Amino acid sequence: MALYKRSRFRDSGFRRVVPLVLLVVITVLVIIFMIRDGVDVESWSLSQEVGGGDHVELDTNFRPELPEKTDLATSLEKRNRLPPRNRDRFPNLARDHIKIVLYVHNRPQYLELVIRSLLNVEGIGETLLVVSHDGYFEEMDRIVQGIEFCQVKQIFAPYSPHLYPDSFPGVSPGDCWGKDDPDEKKCRGNADQYGNHRSPRIVSLKHHWWWMMNTVWDGLVETKGHSGHILFIEEDHFIYPNAYRNIQLLAKLKPSKCPDCYAVNLAPSDVKSKGEGWKSLIVEKIGNVGYTFNRTVWRKIHAKAKGFCSFDDYNWDITMWATVYPSLGSRVFSLRGPRTSAVHFGKCGLHQGNDKSTGCIDNGQLSFEIEEIDKRSNIVSDWPVYVYEKQTGYRAGFKGWGGWGDERDRQLCLSFAYMYHVAGASSD
Numbered sequence: 001m002a003l004y005k006r007s008r009f010r011d012s013g014f015r016r017v018v019p020l021v022l023l024v025v026i027t028v029l030v031i032i033f034m035i036r037d038g039v040d041v042e043s044w045s046l047s048q049e050v051g052g053g054d055h056v057e058l059d060t061n062f063r064p065e066l067p068e069k070t071d072l073a074t075s076l077e078k079r080n081r082l083p084p085r086n087r088d089r090f091p092n093l094a095r096d097h098i099k100i101v102l103y104v105h106n107r108p109q110y111l112e113l114v115i116r117s118l119l120n121v122e123g124i125g126e127t128l129l130v131v132s133h134d135g136y137f138e139e140m141d142r143i144v145q146g147i148e149f150c151q152v153k154q155i156f157a158p159y160s161p162h163l164y165p166d167s168f169p170g171v172s173p174g175d176c177w178g179k180d181d182p183d184e185k186k187c188r189g190n191a192d193q194y195g196n197h198r199s200p201r202i203v204s205l206k207h208h209w210w211w212m213m214n215t216v217w218d219g220l221v222e223t224k225g226h227s228g229h230i231l232f233i234e235e236d237h238f239i240y241p242n243a244y245r246n247i248q249l250l251a252k253l254k255p256s257k258c259p260d261c262y263a264v265n266l267a268p269s270d271v272k273s274k275g276e277g278w279k280s281l282i283v284e285k286i287g288n289v290g291y292t293f294n295r296t297v298w299r300k301i302h303a304k305a306k307g308f309c310s311f312d313d314y315n316w317d318i319t320m321w322a323t324v325y326p327s328l329g330s331r332v333f334s335l336r337g338p339r340t341s342a343v344h345f346g347k348c349g350l351h352q353g354n355d356k357s358t359g360c361i362d363n364g365q366l367s368f369e370i371e372e373i374d375k376r377s378n379i380v381s382d383w384p385v386y387v388y389e390k391q392t393g394y395r396a397g398f399k400g401w402g403g404w405g406d407e408r409d410r411q412l413c414l415s416f417a418y419m420y421h422v423a424g425a426s427s428d
């Protein structure tokens, strides 16, 4: 007991000294840093205002390091700078448009369905569609080049593991594999919390998502100045005709209907649900199908780059639920309608089974029909709001599924967060 008291007493005295010691240490470090490196004006502006009054919180001592690009990566990055297509047909974007970002890997049959669904979306011609590719796949490229219903901008993640056949972020010679012991095998890599080494195929999704977020909000000329919302969808999300009008209305209603909401969703967070069908708006945790938020929210997410990049889970969405959202300080809610405007589909008879409530495809056909009520905006502004207070699923405290233990992946991920804010870090 006495011991306990004494240690507490000493602890509180210690705590009073800590800020002073820290201040001295930081000041000395800053002076050493300035003398040694000279002052890099751009990196010092990190903590100041950038891009329309947004505050960027980053550690000024971190130096982003990006892998040397392969020829293919270099040529794709050039393509990233091309202006959007279809500007002759759609010369003006609507004033209050919500930009759409579709992120894809390599499922051409799925992508075709998604694009066919987008063709029927009311209002799609008012906005810009950005398609972000993880890797280069000819058929995926060809399908996107066939889009004629709105302005389209294609971007390719230049550091996708798929573009690096024999070097990081792909597999490089001497890398550990599986459960290799680095000392015994003399190989390179850090195992995850379950003892497994990195797999490029597995880490590529989280890298792509993070690269895309940083690029769309802070890098790309077509989107980095956008002050409104950006909607994110994936290559296996079927989009209903009313999706765009619904999301516009929800984004407009958000400040009054749910001031605490960070986002607006097209679909329930339970991907198997098509919604309650009630005459009310719904507030629940942010789902990973058809989510949209604005730059204010992006700045908050971006400020948590370190948490995002060091969490040992290869899933970007679980990483968000388990570390980023809980670290924002309050519960993170999203507003949506009572009927879904997007469905996540899979192959019939696989893990989702033949569950009638979700979409699945067979022979390139979707197994469900769009009803009349899903063809136009079906949200009523004066509906009340129902809140699911209890947030279920992954949350703070979850340790992660692993797959993200390699220091190189964490460093690359952090570099993505810095590359548009530090001089000379990116080739754009």
Ligand SMILES: *[C@@H]1O[C@H](CO)[C@@H](O)[C@H](O)[C@H]1NC(C)=O
Pocket: 254, 259, 260, 261, 262, 263, 294, 295, 296, 297
């Ligand atoms: C963006 O959304 C957040 C969360 O809903 C809100 O607090 C903020 O005011 C919005 N920012 C702008 C510029 O509309």
